[in-house]
Amino acid sequence: MSMHTEPMIKMTDVDICFYIQEKGPVSLKEFTLNIGNYKLLQKSFVLKNVNIQINKGECFALLGKNGSGKSTLLRALSGIIIPEKGTIEIHGKVAPLLGLGVGLELELTGIENIKLLCALMGMNKAEIKKTLQDIIEFSELGEAINWQVKRYSSGMMSRLSFSIAIVKQPEILLIDEVLSVGDLGFQQKCLKKINEIKDNGATIVFVSHNFNEVLNMCSRAALVNNGTIEYIGTLEEVGEMYNKLFIA
Amino acid sequence: MHNKLIFNRGFQNAVLSLAVKTIKLRYKNSFLGLFWSMLNPLAFLLILIIVFKQINHIENFALYALSGLIFWNFLSASILQVITSFIDNASILKSINLNPLCFPLSAIVSAIFNLLLSLIPFFIIMFFLGYKLDISIITFIPFLLITAIFILGIGMLLGTINVFFRDIQLLWNTIIPAFFYFTPIAYTPELVPESQRYLLKLNPFYYFIESFHDIFYRSQFPSAQNIGISIILAIISITLGYYSFTKLKKGFISNI
Numbered sequence: 001m002s003m004h005t006e007p008m009i010k011m012t013d014v015d016i017c018f019y020i021q022e023k024g025p026v027s028l029k030e031f032t033l034n035i036g037n038y039k040l041l042q043k044s045f046v047l048k049n050v051n052i053q054i055n056k057g058e059c060f061a062l063l064g065k066n067g068s069g070k071s072t073l074l075r076a077l078s079g080i081i082i083p084e085k086g087t088i089e090i091h092g093k094v095a096p097l098l099g100l101g102v103g104l105e106l107e108l109t110g111i112e113n114i115k116l117l118c119a120l121m122g123m124n125k126a127e128i129k130k131t132l133q134d135i136i137e138f139s140e141l142g143e144a145i146n147w148q149v150k151r152y153s154s155g156m157m158s159r160l161s162f163s164i165a166i167v168k169q170p171e172i173l174l175i176d177e178v179l180s181v182g183d184l185g186f187q188q189k190c191l192k193k194i195n196e197i198k199d200n201g202a203t204i205v206f207v208s209h210n211f212n213e214v215l216n217m218c219s220r221a222a223l224v225n226n227g228t229i230e231y232i233g234t235l236e237e238v239g240e241m242y243n244k245l246f247i248a
Numbered sequence: 249m250h251n252k253l254i255f256n257r258g259f260q261n262a263v264l265s266l267a268v269k270t271i272k273l274r275y276k277n278s279f280l281g282l283f284w285s286m287l288n289p290l291a292f293l294l295i296l297i298i299v300f301k302q303i304n305h306i307e308n309f310a311l312y313a314l315s316g317l318i319f320w321n322f323l324s325a326s327i328l329q330v331i332t333s334f335i336d337n338a339s340i341l342k343s344i345n346l347n348p349l350c351f352p353l354s355a356i357v358s359a360i361f362n363l364l365l366s367l368i369p370f371f372i373i374m375f376f377l378g379y380k381l382d383i384s385i386i387t388f389i390p391f392l393l394i395t396a397i398f399i400l401g402i403g404m405l406l407g408t409i410n411v412f413f414r415d416i417q418l419l420w421n422t423i424i425p426a427f428f429y430f431t432p433i434a435y436t437p438e439l440v441p442e443s444q445r446y447l448l449k450l451n452p453f454y455y456f457i458e459s460f461h462d463i464f465y466r467s468q469f470p471s472a473q474n475i476g477i478s479i480i481l482a483i484i485s486i487t488l489g490y491y492s493f494t495k496l497k498k499g500f501i502s503n504i
Contacts, residue, residue: 018499018501018502019498019499019502019503020499020502020503021412021413021503041412041499046502075342075501078345079345080341080342080343080344080345080501081501082498094345096343096344096345098342098343099343102339102342102343103339103340103342103343103344104339105269105273107273107276108269108272108273108276112269112272115265116265116266116269117344119261119262119264119265120262120265120266120340120344120346120350121344122258122261122262123261124257124258124261125261
């Protein structure tokens with residue numbers, strides 16, 4: 001049990017803000033007249049006072065309604081959003097899988113997308129060459145790997161995204177609701193792969209707004225509601241609380 | 249995370265990969281590829297020769313017009329590409345932890361690549377139009393780098409604001425044709441009465457285009473004054489661009 005107490009992710013008092021134009025489109029006249037005494041961007045809190053610790057080898061679920069801040073939380077964990085306040089400690093290589101087809105360039109072929117995304121994730125040419133075949137094989141896209149991604153079905157896109165994300169043997173895997181679109185065969189394969197990654201000691205954070213098989217792997221979960229973490233507990237407890245949100 | 253050194257290998261690799269992507273996308277679905285980058289200046293050249301030759305009593309107006317047009321096209325197009333680079337890559341910005349500086353840098357790299365590629369056939373045309381090869385050509389690459397820094401700065405400044413107010417790219421498309429006539433391309437500065445010539449020099453593009461005229465039309469070294477002012481403009485531009493970017497990048501994800 002000693003490995004379970006080693007924290008991989010630690011969020012302490014984290015606030016995350018969005019900067020939005022609350023007043024809607026500003027006319028040039030209004031803009032120039034009010035320059036200086038007019039705040040163009042309004043700060044709004046998306047997540048407030050988040051404290052989570054996720055340990056090595058753990059599979060952790062974030063449950064919550066649409067728009068509750070789950071995906072923003074994952075973006076913060078992957079370093080895409082910088083918190084306004086508080087600290088996020090990450091101890092390992094992060095592989096984010098943030099939504100279906102996100103980051104894929106529709107005009108490029110599957111292979112070209114793999115090369116581009118691997119480069120953007122920080123791989124060098126030699127590494128990309130080494131992993132290219134593994135990704136293609138895992139995706140089982142066959143001939144379609146040479147098609148432009150705009151011709152892919154949503155299931156094929158999720159195959160591609162998933163295959164790219166997991167190939168690097170991540171130490172921390174962040175998954176945002178991407179597996180629900182693949183066909184049954186591929187879902188099973190992904191589950192097996194996620195289990196394998198988990199067995200290798202990786203930490204997995206999984207975001208969902210409904211129960212499914214992947215969620216069953218999770219031992220602990222957090223309920224995200226209106227930008228706050230309402231409860232952290234076992235999957236059963238959190239699941240029950242989550243269901244209650246819809247009854248009231 | 250975002251404060252990674254921008255000069256590390258991974259960052260450079262990302263910039264290059266994005267630039268290659270942009271170049272690939274530009275030519276992917278077109279048969280004539282590179283030809284399109286040349287067609288616009290050549291079409292304008294024809295118009296300028298037909299319409300403006302009468303008022304420009306200079307030797308070899310065609311070469312003057314072509315050398316101005318090539319670099320005017322480069323300036324106006326690449327600035328727009330840098331401006332839109334953040335929103336063009338919204339999906340990558342939202343899904344991969346990458347320093348957003350990658351995007352304007354890759355936009356300028358692909359624009360320079362495109363320019364250099366199109367210069368090969370243009371150079372041949374220039375020879376036909378009477379360009380005389382001169383040692384001053386060695387100033388081209390260093391001066392192009394100064395120009396690139398200027399473009400990058402102004403593009404980053406406007407591109408950052410454009411993330412929040414998409415009017416910027418529309419505004420840019422509206423004013424850039426006006427700037428074309430404000431810059432000596434269709435006419436020489438000498439055509440403007442001396443008492444009003446200072447107006448031309450209020451336009452930052454003047455110093456860049458005139459320097460390219462020096463190199464490719466007059467076959468002489470650009471004047472020290474023009475180079476000096478170009479360098480100052482580049483420094484001001486990149487400072488403003490980088491400052492606005494670092495100030496406002498925290499709002500990118502929520503507005504893109």
